[in-house]
Amino acid sequence: MVFRTFVVLAAAAAALATPGGSLAQTAGELTLYSDIAFRGQSYTVTGPREHINMPFVARSARLSGGESWQVCTGDSYSGQCNTVRDDQGNIAWNVRSARPAQGWTVPGVPGNDQSLRGMAAEFYPYPTTNGRRVASCSNGAAACATQAADRFCRAKGWTLSAYSKQQTINRRIYLADVLCARTRR
The missing domain is CATH 3.30.1660 (Dodecin subunit-like)
Incomplete structure (x- = not known):
């Protein structure tokens, strides 16, 4: 019983060692959080999204290493758009659309400057x-x-x-x- 309790506590400590208690970010995803430091409610964007109706203002954002995302205040990539290249731990963004900045790829569909x-x-x-x-x-x-x-x-x-x-x-x-x-x- 003591060993089982130790294993459960060790797993919980490992989860908390990752910022926000979350798992590593998956490639091709942008995760927005309702609180600073990657905590609170989360909303994950996978691929380009022209219309995002998130129930909170993003207070932090996490993306996979080496990726960058375009995040916009308006639908269909309009309004104020910013390119994000690193995790953002303390922000205040009203996100209404987002897409990978390198161009999005879907099997069979080229991205970026291709057609x-x-x-x-x-x-x-x-x-x-x-x-x-x-x-x-x-x-x-x-x-x-x-x-x-x-x-x-x-x-x-x-x-x-x-x-x-x-x-x-x-x-x-x-x-x-x-x-x-x-x-x-």
Whole structure:
């Protein structure tokens, strides 16, 4: 009985030795906590999430070593976006969308500056030219962003952009999620 009690206490001590009493962070996940120092309620994000309805303000965040995440105050990667490269033990973030900053990967779907090409369209999650993100309009106007997306698609050999979004990173606005096509539906 004494040995069994010792084993249980040793396991509890080992769990508490890890910050927040949690297990090691899994690759491809961002875990947000309701309290500083990785404690309290937790909310784990796996892969890109355009709409997060978290029941608390994030007070700390943990990610796998070597990874970085883009965390935004607005849905669909809008509002104030920050790139997080390390665990954050004392923050106050209203998180409404998040995604891996290196580009997300799902089996069969390329990420980052790559594209997914079909017979009649091509999708660019992070449009780039010469290795740099394509800037949208400095004022964020939708009509101007559509024109920038159309120019990007024409440069890639397509007729127009059938869909596009804007992404704000450090107060700069870039094109995101551009779907290039030959004609609109």
